[in-house]
Amino acid sequence: MLVAENSCQLVSLYQRYSSPKGFGGLRNPLPDARSGFSPQEIDLGRYLFFDPLLSGDKKTSCAHCHHPDYGYADGRGMAMGFGGTGVGIDRAGGTEINRAAPTLWNVGFLRRYFWDWRATTLEAQAEGPLYSDVEMGNTPAQLEADINANEDYRRLFARAFGLTDDQSVEEGHIIRALVAFETSLVSLNSRYDRYAHGDHSALTAQEQAGHSIFRSFVARCSQCHTPPLFSNGELAVIGAPEPEGKAFDTGADAIFPGMKLTGAFKVPTLRNISRTAPYMHSGGLASLQDVVTFYNDERGHSLPEDVDAVIHWHIADPNLRKEEELALIAFLHTLEDETTAPVVPSSVPSGLPVVPVAATTLPKSKNK
The missing domain is CATH 1.10.760.10 (Cytochrome c-like domain)
Known part of the structure; x- marks a missing residue:
């Protein structure tokens, strides 16, 4: 829901419930979610999420390891990062990481991130893969330089953050936009x-x-x-x-x-x-x-x-x-719900290829 000051807020029936914390019943309340982002920030984050420009080799986007066809995970037992091509089990040629890529659904409700709890904010979670040599292999300086060199991104960031022509896009703006998009991945309508x-x-x-x-x-x-x-x-x-x-x-x-x-x-x-x-x-x-x-x-x-x-x-x-x-x-x-899944952009401001997505044949578990 869009509220005052161009801010998006989550509205759910679960917010009406008041069972004790940790209760396993049907009507358990939701924890507080990260919210307050503008539609412009969320949509900008969507483009960034699917854009390989964010990686050091310009081949890997966030969506390669958190792919819509695989529940915003990647269909692999252990993720494959820097240098890889393709998606899912067909991804090859890159650095294999020793853990799976977790789903991003409902990540905005969490307070700890990564399998080992090492990050305490979504910002730290976003930065981890971006600057990891084995994942996206980028640096803050290169990330800022690539974004600022792109006229379309400068226009989108100016609209989302109110930047003037003489103001540069900074790392904090980029991370905030990514976080804004991730918090929009809400699955509560199964x-x-x-x-x-x-x-x-x-x-x-x-x-x-x-x-x-x-x-x-x-x-x-x-x-x-x-x-x-x-x-x-x-x-x-x-x-x-x-x-x-x-x-x-x-x-x-x-x-x-x-x-x-x-x-x-x-x-x-x-x-x-x-x-x-x-x-x-x-x-x-x-x-x-x-x-x-x-x-x-x-x-x-x-x-x-x-x-x-x-x-x-x-x-x-x-x-x-x-x-x-x-x-x-x-x-x-019965916990399947992707009704609020974002539209995958057909193109991104960098002009680099967007990760392929199967629009009608989403993979499922081997056992029903």
Whole structure:
């Protein structure tokens, strides 16, 4: 909603609810979202997000690793950054990063970023890939120079930020525009949401059964994947497997040593989870069925024997029957919602190629 002073504000039924924090019920309130950006800032950020001009080699845009066809993730177990060409599993020739690219849906509600919690603002999150040698390989000076050399971008920045002809576009303007766009990626209108707001016909009997399993004390999914964001934003050690041949990733322990966080990673959102396979921090699980099987197995079964990790107390073997597993997977598919997905620009001010997007064939998880 556009309010006074040309500012966009989120309006949602969830803002009317007042359940206690961490409650796993249907009508849980939303945390505060980053907001207050103008439509001009958001739209400018959209062009920047899809423009390879932001990378050092002018080949990689933000959208190459946070792609609309893959739920604003990238369809890979481990992302591929600097020097790469193509998207998804077909991306090749670049530097492989040792973790997956997380989805950006609902990122404006979060307070910690990256799998290991190392960033505390969306600004820091945006800067990380831009200036990483293995991701986009740019520098602040080069970024400013490229933007200021482009007449179309200067015009767009002048409109968004009120810059005069003798004022240069600065790094802070660029980062703010990117952040503005990222906060516009809101997914809160799935079939589950209609069910939560009172339309009990929105879910099938199987999906409703899956929801009951999801929030049960036996499965405990909702204890960490708390609605309505389906993430509590915390760190958790679950002992997820690494892909074959990949060394064990110590996760947040490198950022917070001595706090028993060996193998800890941020709890990801389950919104649009059917779009973002493969799963976990490095794509160790290929399908939603693999994920459910992992959680249904013995606690800590995928950890290397020489790793001393404190598994989260919610991780237990719930011994779900096959029909319960299928019901749970069916429920996860009810979290699909891309109704507010932005229009991918057909061209960008730099004139560089925009990442290809399949308009009608969005990929989904291998298992429904």
